[in-house]
Amino acid sequence: MKFALLYHYDPSTAGPVEEEVADWMAFDGQVREAGLLVDEAGFHMRDKALTVSVRDGESTVTEGAPTSGPMLAGYYLLDVADMDTALEWAARIPTAAYGSVEVRPVVEFEFEG
Template identity: 40%
Template structure:
């Protein structure tokens, strides 16, 4: 089963990180992704740049409304994702609990919808 582990970062915690802290979490994240590749469960992972760079599109009555910034003001912002293919939800949760960025916020785990 495919699961999306969506990583959100608490902006207050993120603001307290030094450049060295960010470098370390980046190294840990790359190493963790590689470990998932070696286990054969890794599909994809990407980190996102700051939410300040986001643009949001809403379509209403056929018209696109484009605004700068994330879709909502929030203390937690989307930071990236890891997509995995594992046996079940328990296996996905085990992966999520070891995602290095989880120390800066949270990881939401959801099954990918099958059509």
């Protein structure tokens, strides 16, 4: 089963530190060595984002993303046996120590054609 591990933190209260790099490298190596990694990415800060909304058929693009509260910093997409296993891996993501990691099962559609 595939699970998205979405890691968030609130930059107004805490954030990554230089010493964390070794923890990230270790986590990344472990998840790859276990053969569970489907995809992963970290995101630039929210001031680099563009936000699109459509109202009444009209598309609007604004600079940045919402600036209050936790921000989505990145994700891992893992293929693991079950939710319990996904939760175990989520707890190992360094951001969990000062932010949070949301774990969501991924809907996998099967298309005919």
